[in-house]
Amino acid sequence: MEDLQQLKDKILNYQLAGTKLGELGYTRILIQICGLAGNGKSSLINSFKHALYNKKFSMPASVAPPEHSQGGFTTVRNSYKLTDVITLVDNRGFGKSDSFEKEELYAQLANIQPLDKKVVWDRSYEERMKAVTSTSHNTNDLLVPIYVHSVENQIIEDDKGDMKTLLTTIHEITGFLPVIVLTKKLSGDADEMRLQFDKASAENIFAVENYTEKNNMKSPGKDRSFLTILSAVLDLVDFAANSVVPTLDTPEQEHLKRVQMLLTMACNNEVLRKKDKWMKENMPAKTQPTKEKKNLVSKIRAALKTHRLDN
Numbered sequence: 111m112e113d114l115q116q117l118k119d120k121i122l123n124y125q126l127a128g129t130k131l132g133e134l135g136y137t138r139i140l141i142q143i144c145g146l147a148g149n150g151k152s153s154l155i156n157s158f159k160h161a162l163y164n165k166k167f168s169m170p171a172s173v174a175p176p177e178h179s180q181g182g183f184t185t186v187r188n189s190y191k192l193t194d195v196i197t198l199v200d201n202r203g204f205g206k207s208d209s210f211e212k213e214e215l216y217a218q219l220a221n222i223q224p225l226d227k228k229v230v231w232d233r234s235y236e237e238r239m240k241a242v243t244s245t246s247h248n249t250n251d252l253l254v255p256i257y258v259h260s261v262e263n264q265i266i267e268d269d270k271g272d273m274k275t276l277l278t279t280i281h282e283i284t285g286f287l288p289v290i291v292l293t294k295k296l297s298g299d300a301d302e303m304r305l306q307f308d309k310a311s312a313e314n315i316f317a318v319e320n321y322t323e324k325n326n327m328k329s330p331g332k333d334r335s336f337l338t339i340l341s342a343v344l345d346l347v348d349f350a351a352n353s354v355v356p357t358l359d360t361p362e363q364e365h366l367k368r369v370q371m372l373l374t375m376a377c378n379n380e381v382l383r384k385k386d387k388w389m390k391e392n393m394p395a396k397t398q399p400t401k402e403k404k405n406l407v408s409k410i411r412a413a414l415k416t417h418r419l420d421n
C-alpha cells in the first residue's frame with residue numbers, strides 16, 4: 111500500500127513552479143483526454159478522481175452520448191480540476207471521422223476552443239479559418255494528451271495507418287506522444303489491442319477497467335492502475351522539463367505554431383475535398399453496366415452469333 115500513497119503524494123504535490131517549464135511561463139497541466147465517442151473518456155475522468163481522493167464515488171463527468179445537431183455541431187470541452195496544477199479536459203468525442211471531424215478534434219487538442227463553453231462548429235472551411243485565427247493566446251497551459259480506446263472497439267486493417275497518423279499528429283500539436291488508455295479491458299483482448307497501439311508507435315499503453323456507476327467498488331489494484339497513468343503523464347512532463355535540448359517553447363510561441371499547423375491542415379483538407387467533389391462531378395466512377403447496356407450487349411452478341419451461323 112505504501113506505493114499507492116507514494117503515487118498519490120507525487121500527483122497531489124506536483125508543481126511546475128521552479129522547473130524549466132515554469133520558467134518558460136507554464137502554470138497548469140491540461141490533461142487533454144480524447145478518443146472516439148463512447149470509448150470511456152468521461153468514465154476515465156471519474157476514475158482518476160475516485161482513485162486519487164478517498165470520497166464516495168461520484169460522476170462529475172457525465173457519462174452520456176455526445177450531442178449532435180443538424181448542420182453544425184455543439185462542442186463543449188468540460189474541464190475538471192484534479193489538483194491546483196492539474197486539470198482534466200473531457201474533449202468532445204468524435205465519430206467515424208471525416209476530415210472536418212479530425213480538424214475539430216485537433217482544434218480542441220490545440221486548445222483553440224474555450225473550456226466549459228458551448229461552441230457551435232459550422233462544417234465549412236471559412237468558419238474554421240475564422241475560429242482558428244480569431245483565438246488569441248489565452249492560457250499558459252501545458253497540453254498533455256491521453257488517447258482513450260475501448261478494447262471492444264476493434265481496429266480494422268484499413269484504419270491502422272490512420273491510427274498511426276492520428277497519434278503522430280497529436281504528438282506534433284501538443285509536443286507529447288499521447289498516453290494510450292485501453293478501457294473496458296475485461297470485455298476483449300487487451301493484449302492484442304496493446305500490440306496494435308505498439309505498432310502504431312505508442313510508448314505508454316495502459317489497460318484499465320473504469321470505475322463506473324454499476325461497478326465502483328474500490329480496490330488497491332484498480333486505484334493503482336489509474337494513479338500509475340497519472341504518474342506516467344507527470345513523467346512525460348518531467349522529461350520535457352529536464353531535457354537538455356528544450357522540447358517546448360514559451361506558451362505564446364507554442365500557440366502560434368499550433369495555429370499555423372491547424373491552418374495548413376484546414377487548407378490542405380479543403381483542397382482535397384474540392385478535388386474529390388470535382389472528380390465526382392466530372393469523372394463519374396466506373397459503375398455497373400445499366401440494364402439498357404446489358405440488353406444492348408446481349409443483342410450484339412446474338413446478332414454476331416446469327417451472323418456467324420449465316421456464314
Ligand SMILES: Nc1nc2c(ncn2[C@@H]2O[C@H](COP(=O)(O)OP(=O)(O)O)[C@@H](O)[C@H]2O)c(=O)[nH]1
Pocket residue numbers: 145146147148149150151152153154172173174175176203293294295297318319320321322323
Ligand atoms: N465495463 C466497462 N464499461 C465502461 C468502461 N468505461 C466506460 N464504460 C461504459 O461505457 C459507456 C460510455 O462511457 P463514457 O465514459 O460515457 O464514454 P465517452 O463517450 O468516451 O465519454 C458508459 O455506459 C460507461 O459506463 C470500462 O472500463 N468498463
Ligand SMILES: [Mg+2]
Pocket residue numbers: 151152153172173174200
Ligand atoms: Mg463523455
